[in-house]
Amino acid sequence: MSTFINLRGYGEHTRNNLTVITEALARAAEYGQDALALTDARTLAGVPTFVREAKAAGIKPIIGMEISLAASGDRLYVHRPTEDSPLFHNVTLLARTPRGWENLVAINNATQDPAHARPVADLPLLARHSEGLILLTGGMDGPVAEPLARGEHDLAERNLKALTGIFGPGSIFLEITCQKVPGEWKIAGELQRLSEQFMVPAVATSAFSYVDASSARFHVALAASDASPKEAWREPVRVPDLSLRSEEQMRAANRENRFWQAAVDMTSAVAATIEDSVLPEPVLPKMPSHRLPNGYRDxxxxxxxxxxxxxxxxxxxxxxxxxxxxxxxxxxxxxxxxxxxxxxxxxxxxxxxxxxxxxxxxxxxxxxxxxxxxxxxxxxxxxxxxxxxxxxxxxxxxxxxxxxxxxxxxxxxxxxxxxxxxxxxxxxxxxxxxxxSDRKAERMAGQIMGRRSRPADDTEAADLAEALTGxxxxxxxxxxxxxxxxxxxxxxxxxxxxxxxxxxxxxxxxxxxxxxxxxxxxxxxxxxxRSLTPMGAAMKAAATAPRAGGQTWVIPRSSRGDLPSVRNAWWLLYRQDLPGLKIAAQELKNMLNAGRTMNLTELTNLVAVSPRGSQAMKMYLASSAEPARGTATALSILSRATADSRGILLYREQIADAAAWAAGYTVADGFRLAEALAEASPERTEAERVRFTAAVEAHLAPEARRPGEAEALFAVLAASAPGARSKAHAAGIALRAFNQAWLMSSFPGQYGSAAA
Structure with a gap:
């Protein structure tokens, strides 16, 4: 098992970084690292995905964030103490406990001020929210290393003293890096002196921005072009190594330096002090308060x-x-x-x-x-x-x-x-x-490579586009x-x-x-x-208009074919395409214009089948299945489940019904089956097949269990599930289309004026 753990790394929510979380976790496992940190710059947006993927990979997720710390003054008024010093330094915070996660969130939220282009924290803010956190002093742009590189030794000491006053022993660590950044090894001796003077252990870090070193050229291109988006950019002579590092790579950086080797060892000690799970566990819904009217307690x-x-x-x-x-x-x-x-x-x-x-x-x-x-x-x-x-x-x-x-x-x-x-x-x-998207990535790659001082060939642009896609x-x-x-x-x-x-x-x-x-x-x-605006104007007119006999609602039911207004609505509905419902196939229009259907169920089916293409629509129109009678075998149950959709399985609801009738599933279990099969995962599908066929044999009477029918029924369900839609959703679209057609045909003046 590796004694080096990467305690710093940037994901896709940090600008210009190319880390793919699943690849990073796989590489960490390959290196024998049982933990990995994600420390995006000034954001916690990538935390949920990282934690979910890390737990699935069997890697302990270490959650953190790189923050900008005011170099002097407070975070709301940052000024330069000297002409050459920066406005802020970067430090990294790691959540050690659930309380640390809460404080990390509090620091993040306190710095999200829209009046400032860059979120910046200050020492008082850190002092209020230091419990449960670990602070790494940052690399070459940190409050200790950066002043040392400029020769400001007193300032580096003052900064470290202030930070150790906030984060006690075991909660603050000096960072020492090896990423081919100018000045790294020149200040190593001073960092060792400060580590001994303030009794602050050092950790070796190499903040990764991509997984494999082959991505370095893409990262350089993104960073260089971003720095001068309208000017030509030149590749640097020396490219920093920002890949995800192994223990061997870290130790090889300076094998003779005991301070460096001890700093490599310290990373696993720091990771061991971090709890396995710092995010709150899933909870029951936090229901908003709702005062009940007088006379009601339940x-x-x-x-x-x-x-x-x-x-x-x-x-x-x-x-x-x-x-x-x-x-x-x-x-x-x-x-x-x-x-x-x-x-x-x-x-x-x-x-x-x-x-x-x-x-x-x-x-x-x-x-x-x-x-x-x-x-x-x-x-x-x-x-x-x-x-x-x-x-x-x-x-x-x-x-x-x-x-x-x-x-x-x-x-x-x-x-x-x-x-x-x-x-x-x-x-x-x-x-x-x-x-x-693919097209946007190609366009970005072309623009970036087009501004490079050395002409790029098509292969380089294509490789960059591939790295940017997604x-x-x-x-x-x-x-x-x-x-x-x-x-x-x-x-x-x-x-x-x-x-x-x-x-x-x-x-x-x-x-x-x-x-x-x-x-x-x-x-x-x-x-x-926006299509609901003219509907609202027509609805107001309909609310005060006389209603036909037996009509209790403003818009009559679509099944009231005895009402002229309903027949007119159906005629208008299929005469032209309406927003949200486009029936483009001529076969459908011919059938509907001929008046062969005037019911919401048929329209709901058309909503569900239309996105599948003309071939699916032709198959639907050619079908005319009727429910099987007097039998209860598995395949006749399928016929029964699809009786209102011409024998074609269109909906998740139909899968749930078939599972309930054939295998004795509850309706809820039937919907779970539909969702599982929709994933089209071979392993999960096989597990569901075994469970389903066994349930069919246990549920159906012996005379109804014909050989091979359970497997045949499951095969139909599995093949249809990825394209199955929600019938409730399709019914809502169909009803809105009918309502719109009824209002357009019954109150064209009000509808037209509002639409205009």
């Missing part, structure tokens, strides 16, 4: 009363079957502790509608909930569409992300409502990393995702300085949606659609 009772009142306004939804379904959903919601989440959604949508903001009929899996249908949060009838609530909520999996379609102008109003209702420090926007180009605010919590988010999550276009009322988290999974935060996607 939010479940309030939800039921609100839903029943709403369902009474719908067409025939308070049947015994409907009430049984509603109570079953409420039981799952109570088990998940999610009642306040549904009250939050109801309050948000009700507020937006009270402000005249048009909200879409439903998006994502939320249309699977009869409760949300009764609360008026969605307009998708789960009974009519054959949807299962478990596609939206399974208690042990945490709370789902809710997708809300609304007028584009209503996004700020939604954020303002959430901040006002739950506290602006408890609501935040999420970040989103923009990565280089890399983080910039980090921006997610256009839709908003997180809500019961506690101030700045105390638990790293923040990012907001951009000028960000909503100033709420902070911005440095992490994206995937990064906060399991953290207990509620996430709502606010999807602004």
């Amino acid at each position: 939010p479940i009772v309030l939800l039921r009363d609100l839903a029943v009142a709403g369902l009474n306004d719908r067409d025939g939804c308070t049947t015994p079957e409907g009430m049984w379904r509603l109570d079953a959903e409420l039981d799952l919601i109570a088990e998940a502790g999610a009642a306040k989440y549904f009250l939050l959604l109801h309050g948000l949508v009700s507020h937006l509608r009270s402000r005249g903001i048009t909200v879409g009929p439903g998006r994502g899996n939320a249309g699977s909930s009869l409760l949300l249908y009764g609360l008026g949060v969605t307009d998708v009838d789960p009974f009519e569409s054959g949807l299962r609530f478990e596609s939206f909520l399974v208690p042990e999996r945490g709370l789902p992300v809710f997708d809300l379609e609304l007028e584009h102008s209503g996004i700020d109003e939604a954020v303002k409502y959430l901040a006002g209702r739950y506290g602006k420090r408890s609501v935040a926007r999420l970040s989103s990393a923009i990565r280089n 890399r983080v180009h910039s980090v921006t605010t997610h256009p839709t995702a908003v997180a809500v919590s019961s506690v101030p988010l700045g105390g638990a999550f790293p923040l990012r300085a907001p951009r000028s276009y960000d909503n100033p009322d709420v902070p911005v988290l440095a992490w994206n949606r995937q990064d906060i999974e399991g953290s207990g935060l509620l996430v709502i996607n606010l999807l602004g659609l």
Whole structure:
């Protein structure tokens, strides 16, 4: 096992660096290193991915951050003590304990000031948040080595004395480096003297910016071109080695120097003092506080009363079957502790509608909930569409992300409502990393190599483009995702300085949606659609217009073919493409224009099948499967599951149904099967096959277990899963399209004026 551990390294969230985390972890394992550090410059954005990948690779993740430390004065007023000294020095902080992680987050958040182009910390800030942290004094740009290189020995001593006064013994280490940087070995003797004088151990570091030395030329090109983006740049004569180093490479840098060899040994001692897991463990959802109206103590009772009142306004939804379904959903919601989440959604949508903001009929899996249908949060009838609530909520999996379609102008109003209702420090926007596409990487490589003083050939540009493809180009605010919590988010999550276009009322988290999974935060996607604005104007006219007989809702059901307005809407829907639904295949238009279909189920299927291409659409139109009757074999169950989609398996819901009927899975387990098969992993697919076929044999009666049918059914499910869509999502798109067509045909004047 290696006695050297890399305690400093930059990931893709540090500008111009080319480290691929999975490759870095694999190389560390190859070198026998059982731990690895990620210390991005002035950001903690890469921490969740690094921790996730490191644990999967069996490597202990060491979490840290390189910060800029004010060279003098405080962080808000940095000035030069001498003409040649820098504005700030760089030091590295490592989180040793969970408390250290909290303090690392606090330091990060305190320096995210949009008024300053570069986050800078000062000594008082470090003093307030030093518990659980380890400080490395930085390389040649640190507060000790940099003054020594300039001959300022007294300043180096004063800086080290100030830092040792904040970080006690065992929490501060002098860095000594070997990266072919000018002056490194000239100050080695002085660093040894200071180490002995202040009794501060030294550690040998080599901060990596890429994994393999072959990437050095790409890193040089990025750094040089970035320094002078409009001028020609020249490759340096001496290129620093910024690759991920092995113990042998580190020891070979100076085999005769005992101080250096001891510093190499010290890295593993430092790594051993760091706890295996410093990030908080996944927690149950932190539900925002929600005051109940007078007379209510149980939010479940309030939800039921609100839903029943709403369902009474719908067409025939308070049947015994409907009430049984509603109570079953409420039981799952109570088990998940999610009642306040549904009250939050109801309050948000009700507020937006009270402000005249048009909200879409439903998006994502939320249309699977009869409760949300009764609360008026969605307009998708789960009974009519054959949807299962478990596609939206399974208690042990945490709370789902809710997708809300609304007028584009209503996004700020939604954020303002959430901040006002739950506290602006408890609501935040999420970040989103923009990565280089193939084309963008080629363009960047061409521009960089085109400015090099020595002409580059096509091979060099192509190699650089390959290295840049898929890399983080910039980090921006997610256009839709908003997180809500019961506690101030700045105390638990790293923040990012907001951009000028960000909503100033709420902070911005440095992490994206995937990064906060399991953290207990509620996430709502606010999807602004400009097509909803004219729909809102027509809806206002429809609300005051006379309604046809038996029509209790503003927009009648799509199945009311007896109403001329509904027939006109279907005709208009297929006469032209509408935003969000483009039926381009002539075969489909011919069928639909001929009036051979006028129901939402068929339209939902067309939404699901259209993205698969013309061949899939032709296959769908040529199919006409009917449910098998009087049998319960595995393949007849598949026919039953796909009866409303012409025998073609289109949806994850159909996979869940087939698994429930054939293998006795719960609906929730059926959805898990669909997700597992969608990954198309051979190992996981094989494990699911063994489990599924055994379950079929145990569940079906002997006369229904025909040889090979369980395997045949599983093969169909596995082949269809990667392309299977959410039926609830497709039903929401289909319903919005019908609603739009009905409003356009029934109130063209109001719709047209708003659209204009």
